[in-house]
Amino acid sequence: MHIKVGLLFSLTGTTALTEKGQCDAARLAIEEGSHGPYKIEAIIRDICSDPRKSAREAEAMAQEGVRIFIGCYTSACRKAILPVLEKFNCLLVYPTLYEGQECHPNVIYTGELPNQQVYTLLDYLTRHYGKRVYCIGTDYVYPRETNQQVQSFLRDREGAVIKEQYVPFGHQHFQEVWSDILSQEPDAIFSTLVGKSIIPFYRDQQRLGTKLKKVPIFSPITKETELEAIGAEYGAGHYSSASYFQSLPTPENLAFIRRFQQFTGEKRAISSVMYNTYLGTKMVLDTIVEARSTNHRKIYEHMSKKTFETACGTMLVDTTHRHLSRPVKIGKSLSNGQFEIVWDSERNIVPRPFHTSSRTYTPLSDVVLKAWGNMSEEAVVAISEQGTVIYVSSKAEQLTSFAHGQSVTPAMLQAMHQTFLVTPYAEERCQIYLVKPRMAPAAPSPTASRFGGIQTVHPGYQRELEIARIAAQSTANVLILGETGTGKEVMAESIHRESDRKNGPFIAVNTALLPKDLIASELFGFVDGAFTGAKKGGAIGKFEAAHNGTIFLDEIGDMPLELQVVLLRVIESKKIVRLGESRERAINVRIIAATNRNLAAEMVANQSFRPDLFYRLNVLSITIPSLMDRPEDIEHLCQELIHECFLTYGDGPQSFQKEALHALVHHPWPGNIRELRNVIERAFLLARQEKSDITPEHLPPNIRNTDSYLQQPARSSSLKSLERQVIEQALQKTKSVTEASQFLGIARSTLYRKIKSYY
């Protein structure tokens, strides 16, 4: 089958300097590929850097049956052909770095986006040269849009664009611009000049003397091809960023350079726009062969499931944004026209075509991180997408020796994970790590505290057990707080068993599991005919059933408001009224309530819990720490749980292999003891069948491999949840919203708004 591919490049015109090389790169990909049953014919049209000509040529080619286009260097040319792509159902491979803000269903973008290229460059610039930047660009959409992002990036880092200057396409005289730059004394220049203007701009700097030479030019555009045109001696000492540089020493790149130079018969410079064009053409042609289709939707569907091994690392098409997730490097130009790599992301940077703010945190988030860093037992480190430390708490500084502004390599991260217990929080533009020293798992020691069925060596939890002991000796209502699966019900039952009521009933009710309209009848009972469907003869409720004993109200935060009023009355009057009856019945019941939510914060946020009921229940409050916060308890819990399994099943393993226990102790256990229990029971049954001890092979892979942290999902997915935890802690530690807002260092109104957004 014959497929015509339209190559839309400027072979004349101001941007021909860059686009000729792109055209050659596309031709190489077409020539050297093996295209199965397809014969690929390249049709080349010179679009002369002219948007109207681009649209005319594209339309004419589409009428001749072209459905795949490659090229359109400037955004103006790309935008001009979009209606043609839509009209004829065509696909454009757009292989050029650009300003983003687009995700067109007929385009696949294989050039770099500002978040991949410009932010990395600016990050490097501000770290090495300063924060006052002079922007110079050609007057069209790419430079203007990009400079808005530069403005925002610098503003977020207390820097500034001291001037934005634009010149028309093809502008050649830069003396005035340079004297202006000289008078402004910037720390660096950010250039988005394209085409022929680049040559005099760089040359004039050299000519105008040594003072100017000291100001480095950072440009996403000026690469090997442009340096070749400028003259390498004029272009040394400046910076650019991209996935690809000709100087990359990978075998794939060396082979690519050889093939390219053989193909063109010239020993000429190769730059990233050329490689991105080669890559985009190859990706689309390989996909056409695989998908057996030239339909743009099918091509994208196939492409977005694949990874592509390239001369600069593995890349993949982002399934939502049609751009490439890619590694990025920063190069400093040398006097031989090549770039020395001075920074490498060493991992892919995901594409974010739509610019919001480059800022990693909102001001509140900064405060939250600081508050978290100050009050938490954990050390806190935040690392930007570009691999720079953007926040490090003082604890983290001591523990990890990371410093603010430092570049962190994957090897350094790996070392951190191996040395410490690390919980990663994936944030949109950064990773936050909560870091703790790995504690040697302590066997229950003489210092272990026991209360009912609970044993702990964790000092914080031991203090909570003291409160539980006081609760057992009193009749006060108790509120138990803790994440799901931490053992709130076990705690409630232990209080009951240790109290004078131990011979009375212990009745547990999970309000969240009851249908809303049945909670009242379940709790307070009902008489014959009280409501449609009511059981004949009526029934007593849980309160009456718990008479002279304890009622455990789990998930109390889910109780509807109207029932909270009734519960409050019951607590105050110590009497209940069955549904359908007016007679009051005296009851003697101790109430223990539990929740994994923050009732105090919910009261403030949306009044979904009555403060008077909260204070009635919260006479004594016990907080159960999550298992992640008390790893020293895990080993004895494992021993207890395996023993329990042994008693249940009558035979089976009674111990763990050392490696298995090590893996269990070092897992973060987001599901707490409930998850630990399930894992141990499963491992017990597998080992029992093999008549062996529990070994790592009996554990699920994510637990077995303690170093598999890179694959582990972050325990919490967003900074928002971290922020929420900090705010909840602040509300718990303080007596009012005003005090909490002072503690956090934010306005009271901001705190109210934040709380409202969580619930």
Ligand SMILES: Nc1ncnc2c1ncn2[C@@H]1O[C@H](COP(=O)(O)OP(=O)(O)OP(=O)(O)O)[C@@H](O)[C@H]1O
């Ligand atoms: N100290 C403990 N020793 C052994 N097993 C425990 C202990 N604490 C809790 N468990 C077990 O962990 C599981 C969860 O406990 P429990 O139901 O008390 O947690 P919870 O905090 O009330 O959970 P949820 O919030 O989901 O209601 C149960 O299987 C329980 O037997």
